[in-house]
Amino acid sequence: DAGVTQSPTHLIKTRGQQVTLRCSPKSGHDTVSWYQQALGQGPQFIFQYYEEEERQRGNFPDRFSGHQFPNYSSELNVNALLLGDSALYLCASSLWQAGNTIYFGEGSWLTVV
Amino acid sequence: ELKVEQNPLFLSMQEGKNYTIYCNYSTTSDRLYWYRQDPGKSLESLFVLLSNGAVKQEGRLMASLDTKARLSTLHITAAVHDLSATYFCAGSQGAQKLVFGQGTRLTINP
Numbered sequence: 257d258a259g260v261t262q263s264p265t266h267l268i269k270t271r272g273q274q275v276t277l278r279c280s281p282k283s284g285h286d287t288v289s290w291y292q293q294a295l296g297q298g299p300q301f302i303f304q305y306y307e308e309e310e311r312q313r314g315n316f317p318d319r320f321s322g323h324q325f326p327n328y329s330s331e332l333n334v335n336a337l338l339l340g341d342s343a344l345y346l347c348a349s350s351l352w353q354a355g356n357t358i359y360f361g362e363g364s365w366l367t368v369v
Numbered sequence: 370e371l372k373v374e375q376n377p378l379f380l381s382m383q384e385g386k387n388y389t390i391y392c393n394y395s396t397t398s399d400r401l402y403w404y405r406q407d408p409g410k411s412l413e414s415l416f417v418l419l420s421n422g423a424v425k426q427e428g429r430l431m432a433s434l435d436t437k438a439r440l441s442t443l444h445i446t447a448a449v450h451d452l453s454a455t456y457f458c459a460g461s462q463g464a465q466k467l468v469f470g471q472g473t474r475l476t477i478n479p
Contacts, residue, residue, distance in 0.1 A: 299467070299469050346412065
């Protein structure tokens with residue numbers, strides 16, 4: 257049973273560029289949430305997708321956008337990258353109707369230079 | 370708006386000792402989660418606490434929830450080096466949106 261998978265694992269981008277991160281949820285899960293974790297901090301909720309719609313959003317600017325596909329996988333897009341966007345981006349997977357346990361992927365380390 | 374605070378933020382302890390990490394939250398939370406994170410790694414789910422008085426145990430770790438006091442605790446019994454990690458608690462408000470505490474960096478020395 258595959259867990260939550262994310263790609264790429266590490267990437268380096270230049271200020272002003274755009275990045276796309278990808279996530280496949282755990283088998284059987286239908287809900288994907290994205291979190292940003294800066295070094296030494298707790299994860300911060302970015303947004304959540306269910307049934308291909310954004311259901312909840314945290315306090316992040318419109319530069320952060322996402323998408324969920326019919327197979328429940330998801331993408332996180334960040335435009336006009338800033339140095340402060342450097343962080344670990346975590347994808348979380350759960351069941352919408354019975355989300356007792358929320359599983360996290362290994363994350364994508366983004367460095368903006 | 371839900372806020373979650375953990376203390377202590379840093380904890381250095383000797384093997385074999387017992388200690389407790391505290392997690393306070395500001396308003397009603399649907400559930401209370403505990404996660405472990407090793408350096409450079411993702412979050413490993415430890416416990417999900419659903420109701421007042423809930424207690425869960427796994428090995429040397431035990432978590433409890435007091436919804437009236439808005440407090441959860443993670444108790445470590447007879448610590449071993451392998452438990453060194455950062456521990457996060459998180460509350461949730463509606464549809465699994467997690468609000469994390471700052472984390473407690475635990476170091477267990479021989």
